[in-house]
Amino acid sequence: MGYFPPEIWLYIHRLASPLSLLMVARSEELYYVPPRNPFHAVSLKDIRSFLLVSRLWCNLAKELLYENIAVPSDPRRFDALHDALENPGTARLVRSILLTQYRTDHNTAILALCPRVEVVCQPDATTSLIGWNSSDMSFPTFEFLKHVYWTESFLTSDFMRAVLAVAPNVEHLFVQCSAHLSFPKDEELTLPALPRLRRLECLGFDNHAGVLKRDLTRLVRLNCGPTPAWASYAIGGP
Missing domain, CATH: 3.80.10 (Leucine-rich repeat, LRR (right-handed beta-alpha superhelix))
Known part of the structure; x- marks a missing residue:
């Protein structure tokens, strides 16, 4: 995972942001108030899609890393x-x-x-x-x-x-x-x-x-x- 180029990390971060606890918490409060169900606005299908994309990105990065070696x-x-x-x-x-x-x-x-x-x-x-x-x-x-x-x-x-x-x-x-x-x-x-x-x-x-x-x-x-x-x-x- 440490070998990922910045572009892949940024793309994964963009995909993961809507699932973040900070994103779904009550941002109008002065202090962080965790919601009862942090994934109330996120469907199980979206979560599985994100995990699949992350896994595919990981496989792609690995293939690019080892395709041409010195x-x-x-x-x-x-x-x-x-x-x-x-x-x-x-x-x-x-x-x-x-x-x-x-x-x-x-x-x-x-x-x-x-x-x-x-x-x-x-x-x-x-x-x-x-x-x-x-x-x-x-x-x-x-x-x-x-x-x-x-x-x-x-x-x-x-x-x-x-x-x-x-x-x-x-x-x-x-x-x-x-x-x-x-x-x-x-x-x-x-x-x-x-x-x-x-x-x-x-x-x-x-x-x-x-x-x-x-x-x-x-x-x-x-x-x-x-x-x-x-x-x-x-x-x-x-």
Whole structure:
């Protein structure tokens, strides 16, 4: 309840005001005189309607709160988010996740709780990123994951490939080379098999041989090059 935005509180207050004891009390008296029946002018139907609206507002606020989340690097904020997502009813609300660039262990723990996520974004890592151990935790199958935005570096490569390995329905993959932790110039970019991939964008890499060797017949858009303006090819449609 403490996470409600001011607009929702004001709306609930406006709905609740006619039910307030102060509103139905005898305001002409110098002192507060409680009525015998504070709800004498309010029907049971109105009360139930108010309770229903409040409950719906609460559910709406919860959905908006957890629909798009960012993994915090601060331990206290992470613990609060992790505790909330341990409730399956809350975790199923998550649709997109912005991963942290500092704590791969935090990213792993949050992703493992959100099997219905649809969009994952891995920002450019920093040299202080805590590495990922594949034995730390296993991921569920991300059947709903459709869009992945991934910044490739030697610190995030294994982690993101582990995510893609259990995401069979990815349709859009955007991968770019890290500005801080880039690969060697002659290293070949390789990607896991993604049978439903429709759009592929690989930017900032010098060696695209591993990508171009793949079966590209299902793609409708391929973008490969050092900059987005160079090589954009519409294969089967927009």
